[in-house]
């Protein structure tokens with residue numbers, strides 16, 4: 592299934608071994624170890640995807656988290672790094688999106704399950720996005736909309752203040768540092784909707800949690816995190 596998807600949509604060269612055919616060849620993709628389970632925000636494995644999160648995490652705004660690869664894996668790190676920092680990086684959004692599709696298939700959830708969802712990428716500040724040339728979360732989201740029926744909403748959630756890298760802050764400061772960072776406009780587009788909030792990596796979780804909080808304040812019914820990897 593993974594191979595078929597890649598062959599079908601993205602005949603290119605493997606980013607690891609340079610083999611012709613895919614951005615990620617079958618061998619390298621198999622090393623990526625796409626996860627087959629869903630985990631709670633606190634890393635506890637969840638048997639039922641619908642359960643979303645464990646009892647301890649019930650007070651969090653995020654309904655749950657989907658992530659496809661363990662970040663500790665060398666190949667995952669390389670993949671994410673190349674996506675974010677190398678010149679050809681932007682194109683990697685395609686195989687990354689197909690990894691997400693492969694993951695959803697492994698969860699044995701048909702893609703039609705997500706037809707009522709909307710995709711909202713975690714935004715960058717205008718300044719940061721101009722500097723990088725693109726928002727990596729938005730690129731992945733855009734590719735996802737090509738692979739299955741889901742709408743992309745990019746004019747609702749905005750980042751209006753720069754933040755420090757969250758890993759550099761003590762745990763107690765992280766959520767506080769996110770206050771007033773995100774702004775919701777055009778609320779009618781997310782009201783009563785189920786949101787898949789997309790980012791490349793989920794590390795401390797404070798960014799996604801704050802996004803989920805403001806989206807729910809604005810009326811979103813559910814907000815699920817969707818990341819390529821978890822730190």
Ligand SMILES: [Zn+2]
Pocket residue numbers: 605606607608609610615616617618619620
């Ligand atoms: Zn390869």
Ligand SMILES: [Zn+2]
Pocket residue numbers: 631632633634635644645646647648
């Ligand atoms: Zn939990």
